[in-house]
Amino acid sequence: MLRRLQRVPIHQKLMLIALLTTGGALLLAGFALIYFNVVRFKDEMKRDLISLADIVAQNSTAALSFRDPAAETETLTALGVRRSIVGAAVYDLDGQVFVHVEPNGGGGGRVPPHPGPEEARFEDSALTVFRPILLKGERIGTVYLRSNLDELIERVWSQAITVLVVFLASGIVALLLSSWLQRLISGPILALAGTARAVSERRDYSIRADRRSSDELGTLVDAFNDMLAQIQNRDSELREAKEALEQRVRERTLELEQRNEELNQSNKELDDFAYIASHDLKEPLRGIHNFSSFLIEDYAAKLDDEGRSKLETLMRLTRRMETLIDSLLQFSRLGRVDLAVDQVNLNEIVAEMLDSLAISLQEDRVEVRVLRPLPAVHADRVRVGEIFHNLIVNAMKYNDKADKWIEIGWRENPAGPPVFYVRDNGIGIPEKHHDSVFRIFKRLHGRDKYGGGTGAGLTIVKKIVERHHGRIWLESSAGAGTAFYFTLEEGDVRA
Numbered sequence: 001m002l003r004r005l006q007r008v009p010i011h012q013k014l015m016l017i018a019l020l021t022t023g024g025a026l027l028l029a030g031f032a033l034i035y036f037n038v039v040r041f042k043d044e045m046k047r048d049l050i051s052l053a054d055i056v057a058q059n060s061t062a063a064l065s066f067r068d069p070a071a072e073t074e075t076l077t078a079l080g081v082r083r084s085i086v087g088a089a090v091y092d093l094d095g096q097v098f099v100h101v102e103p104n105g106g107g108g109g110r111v112p113p114h115p116g117p118e119e120a121r122f123e124d125s126a127l128t129v130f131r132p133i134l135l136k137g138e139r140i141g142t143v144y145l146r147s148n149l150d151e152l153i154e155r156v157w158s159q160a161i162t163v164l165v166v167f168l169a170s171g172i173v174a175l176l177l178s179s180w181l182q183r184l185i186s187g188p189i190l191a192l193a194g195t196a197r198a199v200s201e202r203r204d205y206s207i208r209a210d211r212r213s214s215d216e217l218g219t220l221v222d223a224f225n226d227m228l229a230q231i232q233n234r235d236s237e238l239r240e241a242k243e244a245l246e247q248r249v250r251e252r253t254l255e256l257e258q259r260n261e262e263l264n265q266s267n268k269e270l271d272d273f274a275y276i277a278s279h280d281l282k283e284p285l286r287g288i289h290n291f292s293s294f295l296i297e298d299y300a301a302k303l304d305d306e307g308r309s310k311l312e313t314l315m316r317l318t319r320r321m322e323t324l325i326d327s328l329l330q331f332s333r334l335g336r337v338d339l340a341v342d343q344v345n346l347n348e349i350v351a352e353m354l355d356s357l358a359i360s361l362q363e364d365r366v367e368v369r370v371l372r373p374l375p376a377v378h379a380d381r382v383r384v385g386e387i388f389h390n391l392i393v394n395a396m397k398y399n400d401k402a403d404k405w406i407e408i409g410w411r412e413n414p415a416g417p418p419v420f421y422v423r424d425n426g427i428g429i430p431e432k433h434h435d436s437v438f439r440i441f442k443r444l445h446g447r448d449k450y451g452g453g454t455g456a457g458l459t460i461v462k463k464i465v466e467r468h469h470g471r472i473w474l475e476s477s478a479g480a481g482t483a484f485y486f487t488l489e490e491g492d493v494r495a
Contacts, residue, residue, distance in 0.1 A: 022174040023167065030163030034156065041155055045127055046120040049147050052082070053131035057143045060090055061135045064098060072099040079103040079145070086126070087146035090133070091115050098141065115142040125149060199228065206232060288314065339380040339467060346374035346420075349381065350408055353388045357396070366396055367405040374410055375418055379488050383464045390457040391422040391484050398482070399426035416487065417470070423483035429476040437474075438462045461486075 056075065063071035076088040080103035089100040089111045100111045120129040126146050133141040195209040208228065211221045292311045296303070303311070347370075354361070354368055361368060377384075388408070395406045407423040429437060438458050461484075465472045469489040476482035 018177075019171065019174055023171055026163075026167045026170050030167060034159045034163065037159055038152065038156060041152055042122070045147065045152065046129070049127055049129045049145055050120050050131065052079070052085075053129050053143045053145045056088070056090075056145070057131050057133040057141075060133055060143065061140065064090060064092065064133060064141045065135060069099050073101055076101040077103060082147075084147045084151055085145060086148050087111060087144075089144040091142040091144065093140055095142070111144065115144065118142075122149075195224070339383065341378055341380055343376055344379050344381045344384060345376050346384070349385050350374065350388055353385060353392060356389075357392060360396060364396055364399075364404060366399070367403070368392075369405060369407045369409075371407065371409045374408075374420070377417075377488050379468055380464075383467070384488070387461050387464055387486065388422070390461045394457060395422060395424035395426060395482070399424055401425055413487070417489050419485050419487055421483050421485045423481065425481040428478045428480045428482055429474065430478045431476075438472075 056079070059075050060072055062068070063075060072090055076090065076099060079085045079088050079101075083104055085103050087100075087102055090098045091114070092098045095114045097111060097113070115130050116128075118130050118132060120127060126148055128144070128146050131143045131145075132139045133143055191210060191212070195207060198204070199207050206228075208225050209221045211218050211225075292315045296308060296311050350370060392406060392408075396404075403425075405425055408421075409423075410418045410420045413419050462472050465486045465488070470487035472484065472486040474482060474484045
């Protein structure tokens with residue numbers, strides 16, 4: 001019921017409230033009036049019937065004293081002038097019925113065999129009364145009268161009809177008055193609702209509601225208009241801020257485009273420079289290497305052991321310098337070359353790497369274990385091959401055990417992509433060097449120890465992993481082998 005009323009227009013709600021309030025008050029007043037009139041009329045009926053019984057008692061002393069039923073019957077029959085009296089009786093001193101009549105033609109019901117309490121009371125849809133018959137102050141009998149309730153019922157119906165007529169007339173008057181007076185409240189509210197609807201539909205915060213009164217509704221309209229004014233000001237400020245921000249974004253975008261173009265040009269120039277510089281640096285290195293080789297070959301008879309050793313050292317240094325230049329050039333290009341991402345079968349890549357290193361693995365007698373097939377990933381095939389190649393080569397080089405082994409595998413990662421690893425039983429890495437091993441050209445051992453090298457391999461591996469939005473870490477301790485772990489998060493990873 002309340003939900004249905006919530007969808008009713010406010011002017012109808014106000015009229016309904018007025019009608020319900022007025023009708024409820026009138027019904028309550030009408031029922032109260034009927035109730036109090038019924039109570040009062042019942043009291044009047046009791047007093048009237050008691051008075052009538054006292055009169056009959058006074059007129060019955062002689063007939064009862066002389067035991068004259070005929071005279072008593074005449075006295076009781078005279079009660080027929082009262083249409084409400086439907087039964088009458090006189091009892092003697094012994095309480096036996098002396099005379100019994102039905103003044104208005106029957107319907108009086110059975111006369112009580114003995115007198116009851118001397119009081120008037122309502123029973124069996126009738127009013128009855130017992131009154132004493134006194135002679136010189138002494139009781140000689142009892143009078144019994146019985147009255148129907150026709151008068152009471154007629155009066156109740158009459159008052160009920162009167163209340164109903166008054167209720168209907170008052171309802172019509174209340175309907176007319178509420179229909180006219182509700183406009184004082186619903187009018188401003190409906191106008192305010194219309195203004196709010198117009199503002200919402202048009203997005204025009206310059207619209208204002210008209211104030212029609214100086215009461216709380218007028219205060220509400222003023223507050224609404226003040227709110228619209230604040231919103232209009234803020235909307236204007238936001239629009240200006242938006243335009244200024246868009247202008248700044250355009251300017252910043254243009255600036256970024258210019259800087260990006262300059263950066264691309266700078267990268268291109270840097271690539272060209274790196275290529276030219278490496279080419280130009282390699283040329284004299286090759287010349288030094290070749291001339292050193294020629295000197296050893298052509299002047300072998302004239303050179304002593306010290307001279308030959310120095311030339312061989314010079315040749316070794318040129319080769320190392322060329323390797324450093326190649327490593328530096330490769331590292332500088334890693335951050336600028338786009339990845340060729342595709343679905344990659346890691347089992348094929350590992351097989352290719354092991355095949356290319358087969359001779360070295362056989363010479364060093366290294367056992368390689370791949371415990372289970374590796375999952376396919378979305379990554380750059382060439383770069384991922386470099387990861388496994390560098391990690392496998394490092395595991396081969398830094399191992400002084402008699403029985404060398406390398407384990408390649410992966411494990412599930414509930415929080416992300418699978419974790420790949422390359423584990424060995426080599427010399428291990430002290431914990432204090434776990435971070436420094438990824439720095440370019442950083443070697444933990446002598447230049448020529450464990451096969452030499454530039455110290456750029458792990459740096460390149462870390463760069464490739466980071467380009468794939470992954471991470472790399474290691475678990476190792478001195479003499480206990482090393483395990484390198486890494487993830488690849490470029491694209492979807494599928495098992």
